[in-house]
Amino acid sequence: MPRYNPAVIEPHWQAYWEEHRTFSAPDIPTGDKLYVLDMFPYPSGDGLHVGHPEGYTATDIVCRFHRMKGYSVLHPMGFDAFGLPAEEHAIRTNTPPQESTDRNIATFRRQLKMLGFSYDWQRELATTDVKYFRWTQWIFLQLFDTWFDEDQQRGRPISELPIPPEISENGEQVVRQYIDDHRLAYQANAMVNWCPALGTVLANEEVIDGKSERGSHPVERLPLRQWMLRITAYADRLENDLQELDWSESIKTLQSNWIGRSQGTEVDFYIGSQETNQKKHKIFPRKPSDDVLRVYTTRPDTLFGATYMVIAPEHPFVDRLTKAEQQTAVKKYCESASRKSDLERTELAKSKSGVFTGSYAVNPVNDQLVPIWIADYVLVSYGTGAIMAVPAHDTRDFEFAQQFNLPVVPVVDPGDVADVDRAAVLAGRECFVGHGIAINSSNYDRLATSEFQNQITADLTADGIGKQAVNYKLRDWLFSRQRFWGEPFPILHQLDNDGNPTGLIQAVPESELPVNLPKLEDYKPAGTPDPPLAKAPDDWLYVTLNGHRYRRETNTMPQWAGSCWYYLRFIDPQNDQAFVDPAKEKSWMPVDLYVGGAEHAVLHLLYARFWHKVLYDRGYVSTPEPFQKLVNQGMILGELEFTGYQDPAKRWISTEFVETEVQGQKVQKDSRQPLQAVTLDIDQVEKKGDSFVIKDNPDIRVESRSYKMSKSRGNVVSPDEIVKEYGADSLRLYEMFMGPLEETKPWSMAGVNGVRGFLDRAWRMIIDDRSEEIQLNPAVQDVDLNEEQARVLHRTIKAVTQDLATMHLNTAIARMMEFVNFFTKQSKRPRSAMNQFVLLLSPYAPHIAEELWQALGHDPSLAYVPWPDYDESMLMESSVEIPVQINGKLKSRTTVSVDCSKEHLEQAARSDKKIVPLLEGKQIVKTVVVPGRMVNFVVR
């Protein structure tokens, strides 16, 4: 077998590594450690996508490199296996979801092994393993057992929660309620997407435009008892601790924006009877009293411009504030609002909607009566669910005021600012949201916005009608799903003698874990909002503990749960005494490099960091953050496509006359006629100016771009076909050669063929492809390197090593290609250089490298052979070509010795035969000489 044949050598070396446990990691690292983690995949029925191996290959290269550098490397893989598709499959086929999950995992495992990743497969786990989710449940119990101490800014055991006397004097029931209200895991009523036609509760992503994704049935919003996690308590720490992390600034801003901390002021507007008017308190009450409507604003300086108020349709005061004559209208409005999805409330609503309650409140700063409206542009879940509306200085309020003819009172003078029509603002005809100088604000007039804010917040605080407040866009985490295929909650609901819930809850004792999923008769939806587990057999559902009868919690945890801590379990995957051994945890954590798709940039990473911080506060982990360095790989798109557009009469329409409608339909700009997309072949088009046009009709521009890979577009590439045709090493190499890891890049089959060509050439550089047996190419000889060969070798080692350290894997491959191009032309190829090259190549293309290493006469494996060193002195060339410029324009090049002095270089440039005539008769104003770099004469 003289030719490079990946189909033979790849399975051989995979079997070798597996048999010899080449990549098993020690329990405790010896010497330097490196923990490199891939975001583990959801094992879908479609198998691996070429997007997966991109990040996996990059991390594998880093791992293989560090093993050769002498590090202890932990590089595990597992499966995030709970999830909706498996449950949908179970419903359709009436088979337990475990079965399809196991099948899919087997496919993923096979595909991952086929790509030669150096995972320690002994540590493989799936979130659906009972042995794993036993500890997911255990961590939930820690969250349940923790309260957040605001003063100390950390989570503490619930047993240390101080109980105020006014609580404890009301008896055990009230105390237990108080305690439950302070846990990090607590129950609340939250809205769910209930679909009566399907008889099930849907996840947000299953709802599209207010209809179910499957079957397009109407979806209602329904309040349901849910488990929540108090992530907002950790919001400030989650934001501040980002600073210490080696993550890209854009991901940090993304998380920071998601947390969305804003500082503002809470203000009470009096809504009681007119006679008493507003009361002033000594101190601002923690919970608003019944006769006030509390609002949150970031612009307390605009209080004098508040001309009306708005409460959310779900606000608890809706009924109280609705006057008899408005009853019908309000009821109708709130009902229609409850049917709207969040999306409909925002994007699709081109104009604002709302209804007047009939009630008024008193503006505390000027005692004016302002009408209270209900509108769905105010969200009940943010701030206090009520706002003071300042149409002159808030675009949303302005739109609403225009719609319903409400007064606009300007209170901020913008002054002379570009793009602002000051006169229009002062006349209330335009809205201005910037800072300026106060007007129409009594004795606050003439104050600058920020001074005003400080001043009025102090004054409101002194009067007990306001105080500074902080709000977050981040909401508490809705942590339960009405689904079967998830971790059961280790929670019991106490029942009274009649079998009704008492409202008291009880954690399942740690010794009773795990709470496994029951076997069900069928997986069909119950037809009620009850979770499927409510249909479980009684011997699962009902529990007797310490003489009480309990019913198990029937909600399950969301898919995020298992992925919140898997990186810890990989450190000690078999431990049945603890979720992770503390000594092992301390020696391996934190994760040194975490690579995955940007789609998890916010939620997964935020949730995992939150759990980690709770575990840290409770002393179970040693680092405040789990992932020290994070890299987000870019998306891999399908092959480049050319698309032309035709109208119904099959006439071509150039792209500048094509518009996209909201639903994605392409239409002609003026006539709004729908257009047909036609895929064109590369040789039907040509480049003209900035765009591509139809060759036979150069006035017609066409679209040229790559699209996301999707089944419906039919541009999905499977790793299986690439490995079959080109081999795993070619796939790995191509994915790295495509471009920078973080960038979005289009797939190209021709590109895969190109890197395969490189591996073929590398093979022939070392192996005699004419012989029957594997034997060395006769050009490979035990000879010393000549000066040039040594320079090329050491330059390659240096470049490849440095590029690897900075994860510029595409240019490292280019350097190795240059090496092969050079040495292929050498009639004598020193064996030592070939050895070094194979080591450089091995992290990228490990199978061919092992094969070549053996052919060069070494024992397997090269996985722990020291990484080549380079000698800086070998890189030096004796002479160097220096560009000579006149007025910054390149005019000539001159060759000088590498250690040439500044003076000498200038002299050489000045006397260059092309430069001499150009300088003749000119006055040299300035000469710039950068030794080893360039010379520039500035002349007049």
Place this chain on the structure above:
RNA sequence: GGCCGAGUGGCGGAAUUGGCAGACGCACGGGAUUUAAAAUCCCGUGAGGGUAUCCCUCGUGCGGGUUCGAGUCCCGCCUCGGCUACCA
């Protein structure tokens, strides 16, 4: 609407961070080998032009600026992509 990112040959992308734009690969063209093809090897390949084995001009989305010198820095735009969605 907001935030983030990106615009360099026919295509993917390089460019030591202000110093020879287009490394490397693909595609394409020419040649060698071959009965022929595949494979392989060699040469060429940003655009335009000229007195054509040599030389000139232009050129990194557009318009300005800083600098001896800008793909790289600053200001203002345009286009595309991703995320997000009335957060008061």
